[in-house]
Amino acid sequence: GRLGADALGSLAIALAVFTLAFAVFNFLAYGTTPMIARAIGGDDRSAAGRIALTATVVGAGLGVITAIVVAIFATPFLEVLGAGPDTLAGAERYLRIRALALPAMMLVTVGHGVFRGYQDTRTPMIVTFGLNAVNLILDPIFIFGLDAGLAGAAWATVVAQWFGAGWFLLLLAVRRN
Numbered sequence: 001g002r003l004g005a006d007a008l009g010s011l012a013i014a015l016a017v018f019t020l021a022f023a024v025f026n027f028l029a030y031g032t033t034p035m036i037a038r039a040i041g042g043d044d045r046s047a048a049g050r051i052a053l054t055a056t057v058v059g060a061g062l063g064v065i066t067a068i069v070v071a072i073f074a075t076p077f078l079e080v081l082g083a084g085p086d087t088l089a090g091a092e093r094y095l096r097i098r099a100l101a102l103p104a105m106m107l108v109t110v111g112h113g114v115f116r117g118y119q120d121t122r123t124p125m126i127v128t129f130g131l132n133a134v135n136l137i138l139d140p141i142f143i144f145g146l147d148a149g150l151a152g153a154a155w156a157t158v159v160a161q162w163f164g165a166g167w168f169l170l171l172l173a174v175r176r177n
Contacts, residue, residue, distance in 0.1 A: 010088075071095075
């Protein structure tokens with residue numbers, strides 16, 4: 001809020017794009033969960049592992065493709081959503097930086113689905129708390145300490161999302177072994 005109305009408006013309009021991406025790709029969690037649960041219920045852990053691996057690869061691939069599309073078409077997306085001259089530049093910068101977190105966001109979404117399929121809701125909650133703690137710590141450092149403003153908020157979120165994605169990937173690798 002201390003960055004001013006234009007920064008808040010830029011953030012709001014850019015976040016609308018991410019909300020849409022999250023809604024469109026939420027199937028990564030809600031499709032993976034029952035498939036893995038069905039494999040686990042049938043005592044086929046190798047099938048569950050294959051499903052988890054496939055979902056992870058699909059999530060990463062969709063994340064990379066979506067990141068490229070968002071980065072290239074940031075301006076038209078923001079204009080369609082109503083970004084005006086006072087918010088467009090800030091929203092574009094924020095959106096293009098945050099696009100770097102889209103593959104991580106997809107991997108986190110897959111991680112939620114996989115662990116819920118394994119009947120483990122505690123792990124996704126812990127990872128989510130952890131990545132949000134990283135974001136909470138980095139936001140004031142990047143925004144005010146480094147004087148990066150709205151771009152700093154985007155970078156803090158990118159780092160936090162990749163932290164969460166890396167954590168999930170590590171936990172998935174351990175689960176497979």
